[in-house]
Amino acid sequence: MKREMFPSDFLWGVATASYQIEGAYNEDGKGESIWDRFAHTPGKIKDGTTGDVACDHYHRYREDIALLKELGVNSYRFSVSWPRIFPCGKGEVNQKGLDFYNALVDELLKQGIKPLLTLYHWDLPQPLQFHGGWTNTDTVQAFLEYAMLLFKTLGDRVELWATFNEPWCISFLSHELGEHAPGIKDRRTALQVAHNVLVAHGKAVKAFRGKNLPGKIGIVLNLYPVHPLSESEQDKEAATLSDCYRNRWFLDPVFKGKYPEELLSVYQKLYGDFAKDYESIQVASEKMDFLGVNYYSREVVSYDPKSILKSKTVKVEGKRTDMDWEIYPQGIQEILVRINREYGPIDLYVTENGAAFKDEMKNGKIQDYERIDFLKEHFKNTYYAIQQGVPVKGYFVWSLMDNFEWAHGYSKRFGLFYVDYNDNLKRIPKESARWFKKFLNNEISLE
Numbered sequence: 001m002k003r004e005m006f007p008s009d010f011l012w013g014v015a016t017a018s019y020q021i022e023g024a025y026n027e028d029g030k031g032e033s034i035w036d037r038f039a040h041t042p043g044k045i046k047d048g049t050t051g052d053v054a055c056d057h058y059h060r061y062r063e064d065i066a067l068l069k070e071l072g073v074n075s076y077r078f079s080v081s082w083p084r085i086f087p088c089g090k091g092e093v094n095q096k097g098l099d100f101y102n103a104l105v106d107e108l109l110k111q112g113i114k115p116l117l118t119l120y121h122w123d124l125p126q127p128l129q130f131h132g133g134w135t136n137t138d139t140v141q142a143f144l145e146y147a148m149l150l151f152k153t154l155g156d157r158v159e160l161w162a163t164f165n166e167p168w169c170i171s172f173l174s175h176e177l178g179e180h181a182p183g184i185k186d187r188r189t190a191l192q193v194a195h196n197v198l199v200a201h202g203k204a205v206k207a208f209r210g211k212n213l214p215g216k217i218g219i220v221l222n223l224y225p226v227h228p229l230s231e232s233e234q235d236k237e238a239a240t241l242s243d244c245y246r247n248r249w250f251l252d253p254v255f256k257g258k259y260p261e262e263l264l265s266v267y268q269k270l271y272g273d274f275a276k277d278y279e280s281i282q283v284a285s286e287k288m289d290f291l292g293v294n295y296y297s298r299e300v301v302s303y304d305p306k307s308i309l310k311s312k313t314v315k316v317e318g319k320r321t322d323m324d325w326e327i328y329p330q331g332i333q334e335i336l337v338r339i340n341r342e343y344g345p346i347d348l349y350v351t352e353n354g355a356a357f358k359d360e361m362k363n364g365k366i367q368d369y370e371r372i373d374f375l376k377e378h379f380k381n382t383y384y385a386i387q388q389g390v391p392v393k394g395y396f397v398w399s400l401m402d403n404f405e406w407a408h409g410y411s412k413r414f415g416l417f418y419v420d421y422n423d424n425l426k427r428i429p430k431e432s433a434r435w436f437k438k439f440l441n442n443e444i445s446l447e
């Protein structure tokens with residue numbers, strides 16, 4: 001199974017995000033983001049690092065685009081730093097911020113690489129957070145102004161637009177579990193955030209349509225197959241509620257304009273006031289052109305009467321990545337087939353798939369054969385989904401290079417290129433980069 005067996009117009013790319021690679025956190029007029037503040041808060045990042053410099057992509061973007069060219073990808077997914085465009089979140093525009101993304105897009109196009117632009121990959125301008133962040137509908141309005149400016153500035157050259165990256169992380173990971181910025185731990189707040197982000201998504205899609213732009217727009221969701229540990233009714237009930245929490249809380253609003261009833265009723269019992277605005281979620285279901293699917297692993301759950309989701313995650317035997325995530329390649333096939341069956345037809349992109357392993361330099365090489373095996377199996381399972389008629393239109397490896405892995409700092413390496421943080425952030429191709437290049441050049445098969 002070679003690259004040529006995939007559709008001829010299939011996009012093969014890599015993905016990154018602004019806060020994780022750009023650095024220049026306070027340069028050229030950029031404002032503070034909630035991740036600047038979170039990372040500077042002692043105890044929040046496991047290795048005590050920040051994205052102040054990161055991979056210095058802001059200054060090295062031409063060098064990094066040369067790496068893309070060298071790999072042989074035909075597409076590149078990146079995100080725009082909102083506070084680089086609107087330092088206060090709204091109002092005054094930072095022209096140097098627009099200049100950077102104009103130059104980035106122009107260089108990508110010059111190299112024959114199609115951009116996929118994510119408007120929001122978590123770096124909210126901190127001034128908006130001072131006024132409640134995503135709990136405040138003013139932030140929805142500010143996001144629309146930000147999106148409209150980027151549509152106007154880049155809409156003639158960027159064909160693929162994603163509104164949000166992983167709203168589950170923006171809401172529950174960041175406002176219920178508190179592991180990501182702004183580090184709030186309150187479920188009712190998280191539900192309000194999820195609601196406003198989904199409303200902002202729908203309004204941005206509608207605004208995009210109004211601009212009559214040549215491109216396509218969608219959202220990127222991190223999705224997990226959820227499996228019951230046993231076929232008992234209780235474990236199956238646990239899987240249903242966990243599936244609602246992880247997947248359907250976002251899938252159902254953007255495709256069906258409503259929340260999944262099974263979990264909505266649980267929240268309504270807990271938060272009666274939630275009922276007053278949940279019906280307005282219909283706004284989120286403006287028709288999209290594609291869905292971005294970020295896939296990393298599955299979740300196995302068993303019944304837990306103490307949990308409001310009646311479920312707890314179970315760690316099953318099997319190979320795991322350095323993030324301690326189970327390696328489950330058939331899950332990418334499962335999730336793509338399910339989306340097509342239950343929410344399709346719609347074009348799908350695997351907007352992120354990859355793995356962290358303990359990559360080490362040995363004799364001048366990084367022999368990350370586990371990552372090659374991981375990618376090979378996930379490419380194959382993506383192909384099996386295509387064979388079943390699922391309209392998968394592209395696949396983006398997470399990530400081009402090692403970068404700031406959020407609360408893990410630089411301790412987790414997902415890149416195809418190793419970044420030597422002790423030697424001027426030098427980018428060194430791992431064996432997986434060499435393998436990917438050969439695959440893209442039809443030199444090797446996936447068997």
Ligand SMILES: OC[C@H]1NNC[C@@H](O)[C@@H]1O
Nearest residue numbers: 017166294352398405414
């Ligand atoms: O954890 C790996 C990736 N997951 N999706 C969002 C990205 O920002 C993460 O680095």
